[in-house]
Amino acid sequence: MILDGHAPAAIDEAARRLAAGELVAFPTETVYGLGADADSGRAVAGIFTAKGRPSDHPLIVHVTGPDAAGHYAHDIPPVAQRLMQAFWPGPLTVILPRRAGRAEAAAGGQGSIGLRCPSHPVAQALLRACGNLQPPLTGLAAPSANRFGRVSPTTALHVQHEFGETLCILDGGACEVGIESAIVDCTRGVPVLLRPGVLTHARIEAACGERLWRPEEVTEPAPRASGTLESHYAPQAxxxxxxxxxxxxxxxxxxxxxxxxxxxxxxxxxxxxxxxxxxxxxxxxxxxxxxxxxxxxxxxxxxxxxxxxxxxxxxxxxxxxxxxxxxxxx
Missing domain, CATH: 3.40.50.11030 (Threonylcarbamoyl-AMP synthase, C-terminal domain)
Structure with a gap:
């Protein structure tokens, strides 16, 4: 079921479904995400099942902005704060130390959590509507809305082709960026670029105010992160x-x-x-x-x-x- 993501009634319907533990696909500026209440282990399990994704492969949690990050992270280092200020809302995910008891299923059981604030107006409207519910939903776990390892979706029809007509999909048009966010790990004392995106290394490093490291330069094991498997984003051909x-x-x-x-x-x-x-x-x-x-x-x-x-x-x-x-x- 595809709904007009710019219609307030559709946003409210999607928020109600998410509060009931259902999955809802929604647009971001990068790709379409398959969303669930990040604080509900049962709802998040539905994402892993629908995608055929291993449950230890972490999901990115989408939030309205830096103020909501503290719900999931027990520490937000200064470098992460600078990155949020520079690129949120936008196509950048920061990995932070996870607050105990929060979004454990979405984090794949890790002690870290990937957080992003999307800039797409439909995503922002949905996050605000979820935050206004009683009780509120603080964040939405939302990997790309496609079967695990396959090509990411950039239109509502792409999502429907993946999951059929029963899934609730908010249509926000074609995604402006088209590839997933850059990911910067801020849990190891130095910022490490785990996945590139449209933001260049130089732009991210300038916002860090310090050197941005590459994964091969850091000996301490990296946290698992979305979209970093060797084989991913693959078509049938x-x-x-x-x-x-x-x-x-x-x-x-x-x-x-x-x-x-x-x-x-x-x-x-x-x-x-x-x-x-x-x-x-x-x-x-x-x-x-x-x-x-x-x-x-x-x-x-x-x-x-x-x-x-x-x-x-x-x-x-x-x-x-x-x-x-x-x-x-x-």
């Missing part, structure tokens, strides 16, 4: 990354046998068999991020067997897109 020259050479070698292959590339193709489905990759990273998951889903819908993608530049601006593509191809 097999994905292969290659540079533009190798991609064209492979098409030339296959010739007429290249049918059933889809190509997403920045460089135009010099030649390709009639059966090759080609989509132009935007030249700018933010535009490519916005289209990435929709393109992969469209290729799957077209029934291709292989998806060949021109590897984007290995630069900070493209880090989020490149991360998702590498995991999709793993």
């Amino acid at each position: 097999r994905v292969r990354l290659m540079d533009a020259a190798a991609l064209q050479d492979a098409l030339d070698v296959l010739g007429a046998q290249a049918s059933g292959i889809a190509v997403w590339s920045r460089a135009p193709l010099r030649s390709a068999a009639p059966g090759v489905l080609r989509q132009a990759m935007p030249q700018h990273a933010d535009d490519a991020a916005r289209e990435l998951f929709a393109v992969l889903r469209a290729f799957d819908d077209a029934g291709v067997r292989l998806i060949w993608i021109e590897q984007p530049p290995d630069t900070s601006e493209w880090a989020g897109v490149l991360d998702r593509l590498r995991r999709a191809a793993a």
Whole structure:
């Protein structure tokens, strides 16, 4: 069931369903999330079951803002406060020490919790409506609204395709960002970037006011975090990354046998068999991020067997897109 997410009655209906322990899908600026009351172990278990996700793989909890973070975190280090001030609401998740007894199921049993404040107006309206209930719902656990490990959804129809017509889905249009949030771990004394997003390393580091570390630079074990498995975001068709020259050479070698292959590339193709489905990759990273998951889903819908993608530049601006593509191809 898809509801107009901009209609107050739909927001109230969704909040009531969440308070009753049901799941509700809703848009954020990054991707659509599959939401449940973060403080209800039973409701959160419904997310793991619906997605086919291991229960020890933690979920990100969405809150209205920094004031709500203290409900879930017993300590908010200064660096995390600076990140919240700079990027909330927005596409950044911070991992903090979890307050005992709060959102244990959503945290996958860990002593840390990932928190985010989404900027999408429908997500904000839903969080406010949940906070106005009696008793209030402080936060919504909400991983991407898709089967575990598959392509993330960026429209309400993508979600309905995953879970059918019985799930309540708030339609807020296509997601503006298109890939999941960056994740910064603030539990180990230094800020560590666990997952890139559209926010560049330089922007996050500037907001930290100190060095932003990479996971391989820190010896202490990292907390488990969403979207950091080697294989993730995968379509049905097999994905292969290659540079533009190798991609064209492979098409030339296959010739007429290249049918059933889809190509997403920045460089135009010099030649390709009639059966090759080609989509132009935007030249700018933010535009490519916005289209990435929709393109992969469209290729799957077209029934291709292989998806060949021109590897984007290995630069900070493209880090989020490149991360998702590498995991999709793993």
